[in-house]
Amino acid sequence: MLYALKIATRYLMASASQTALLVTGVAVGVFIFIFMSALIGGLAEFIMARTVGDMAHITIDAEPTDPPLLLPRAPGRILLVQQKTDQRSNVLPDAAAFIPTIEAIPGVLVTSQEITGSGFLIRGKLVQQVSVTGVEPGKVSAIVRIGSYIVEGRPDLAAGTVLLGKTLADNMKLAVGQTVRLQASTGIDAALTVAGIFKIGSGGQDRRQAYVSLATARTLFAMPQAISQIEIRLADLYAADATAARIEATTGLHATPWTEQAAQLLAALKAQAQTGLLLKSFALVTIVIGIASAMLLSTFRRRPEIGIMRAMGAKRSFVLLVFIAQGAIVGLLGGVSGAAIGYLVLSRFPGPGALQPGGLPIDVAQGAFGLAILLTTIGAILASILPARSAARVDPATAIGQ
């Protein structure tokens, strides 16, 4: 093995310029592979952050309650059409008890118990309709990353405090530390101090959303035990369907994955990922063809030497190893070089999180560097097998010219 490696290395060194050209070709292929991985991954991350980044990956809520059928007592045949409804009872009486079970399911990162409802924000003569979400104080940013959107104050929710959207706060002429009255749809009201103001960039949220602590929401909506919904964030958002099914099977609760609400987006992301996969495959195929043709040429050029080696007692397996090792070395060198160049070039991009208008959403962390090197080396070895087999079959007498 070691000796075959030495011979392989010597052969590559003997044709240094040809080897350098070959390694450069492989490195370019690997760079394309890494660039596509970083671009497709970064693009997906960028799109996800802009669309479902602040969505729950799974939402557990009450089953839809369809209206009762009121059949008139009339003779003859009746054609009845039932209009399905999205209205829910808005109450999960016992769901909180399942939290430990849900959190134990693999892939579940965090759960957030919430009470949702509507109400009015009242300050003197100023009145604004608001959507109210009550969340656990330590989980303000568990689903919507409120912490990163805070423009004033802090994202801390204690009893008696409220976080408001920027437009809403402006309309109500509110600043951090000031007090406002929140009247819930139940008619119950509470005086709350503004702890923070956030700006998500979504008009609806910034104009209408108010976050209060779960304890405050219980008082406002008269829900001392129950909650409205449980929102869940997963480690892999693409596992939402399977995890939702597992939650339903384990708890009997109604779990909705984000994909049900964003099926088109999911299809687009999948198509984008498949396009990237296709392009990366083309890059790999190019590498394999390049190495295979170079190795075939080398095999042909080295026929007399292969004959000499065979005459001197080299087994077919040794010759096979010499040429496969050449492919592996070229693949490894090209892979590492391409990965290094890829890292140096792609590191200069700011990343999807800090993307400027017109920029490429390249995420260097998704460059799949290790995979690129591994696949290239494996591809190079596979590409060398055919030429190596041809080399191993060389008839020594013919090759030497005896």
Place this chain on the structure above:
Amino acid sequence: MSGLLLEVRDLVKTFGAGETTTHVLRGLNLRLEKGELSALLGPSGSGKSTLLTILGTLMKPTSGRYEMLGADMIGADDAELTVFRNLHIGFVFQFHNLLPDFTALENVIFPTAVREGRETASARARGTEILVRMGLVDRVDFPVAKLSGGQKQRVAVARALMNRPELVLADEPTGNLDRASAIQVMDLIAEINRDEGTTFLISTHDDKIAATCRRQIVVGDGRLTG
């Protein structure tokens, strides 16, 4: 040293088929004793090279029997013949046939290194020792591409002797050398044959070279004629 080294009987080798069939060996018989220094003579096309190639186990005859050191060379498969060749047969070719990207020492120790899977210190010592004996003490680590024709052929002889084979087959080993280099190479062969008892079978057109050998074997029309 004496005793039978190899024996071939009724050796036939034909190339091609039908109207293009060429009969190169036509029932050739030959015995070589251990320690012989023999010249193989004959006109071009008489079958000398084909006989050497078959004796070197690089080619199988169309029919006939071939035994060396008591082992059947006809029935053995490629892997068995490769190992046998490595251990018992050395080759010297007319055009030296060295590995051009390697040094003299690397070429010489190749037969041992390829068997052991690495270049051991003992192999390097043995290789250096033979090269010194060949008068190439200052060319041990030279790339063979930089050596003269005579030096290359001496490296080739050294490589053939590396594994201490019982038989060295030399096909026109001096055919591409000037007279002085040819005499130098033949002197070395004779010395090795005398000192170590290695059997040499040397194919040549040169009567003077043949005269330095103790036995002359003449091939004509695919058979031994003398």
